[in-house]
Amino acid sequence: MAAADNLPSLRAVHLLKTFGDGASQRTALRKVSLNLFPGQLALLMGPSGSGKSTLLAILSGLLHPDGGQVLTRPNDQTSFVDIWGISEAARDDFRRKHTGFIFQGYNLFPALSASQQLEIVLKWGNNLSPGEARRQAEEMLDRLGLLNQRHKKPAAMxxxxxxxxxxxxxxxxxxxxxxxxxxxxxxDWENGQAVIQLLRDAAHSRGATIFVVSHDARMLPFVDVCFHLDDGNLEEHEIPLVVAGE
Ligand SMILES: Nc1ncnc2c1ncn2[C@@H]1O[C@H](COP(=O)(O)OP(=O)(O)OP(=O)(O)O)[C@@H](O)[C@H]1O
Ligand SMILES: [Mg+2]
Structure with a gap:
């Protein structure tokens, strides 16, 4: 189950972020702090414009905060890496090796089929042979109910x-x-539930730390912890104790 290890895998400390200046200035995060643990599926909820995407981008090393720290501990190492305190090259390397990101707008490569989108990650990121990359790509597409769509390119999906x-x-x-x-x-909820179950498996069986933004309260019973952002202020919320499917 979650948090077998009682040291966090990721800590945010007093994160600040403001966009623009003068009359158009918008404070997206106000001293946001949180701890996430290995094997944990965490949910982030909050109204549109409350700062959810901004927080995810800062935690994942994509967007520089104006203040505060993001401390990460990949692969259960004992010491933390301050991802905004290292060089850009080291941060890129960290992201490539240890993080995955599912963007609000998908970001697929237009020229590649569904299967090829996964195969390139497996070949170039995980160093698998082309045959093994195809096997694992198809296995994942099957779990997502997409095996029959594997030859389709994004424009046709x-x-x-x-x-x-x-x-x-x-x-x-x-x-x-x-x-x-x-x-x-x-x-739809059937496919949404399958996706949440996959994320939950990745956290609980592989020890990944997963942070998901969603407006969908139906996800609550599947997650280990829930945070709520409101106008740049973060709070941890109670979640129901009964967990489906385990
Ligand atoms: N690049 C940017 N330039 C200026 N303002 C920005 C920028 N990115 C975000 N903001 C502002 O910061 C605030 C937080 O935006 P953010 O995208 O993090 O919200 P969100 O909670 O993800 O919203 P949604 O649920 O609509 O995706 C908003 O007021 C937004 O307008
Ligand atoms: Mg957003």
Missing amino acids: SGGEKQRVAIGRALVKNPTFLFADEPTSAL
């Missing part, structure tokens, strides 16, 4: 299919940290 390919691409990499911004927004 529905929004929900693109979203599931983006999820598969992040999951096959088997990252220590996985950040997902509204991963089920284009899915």
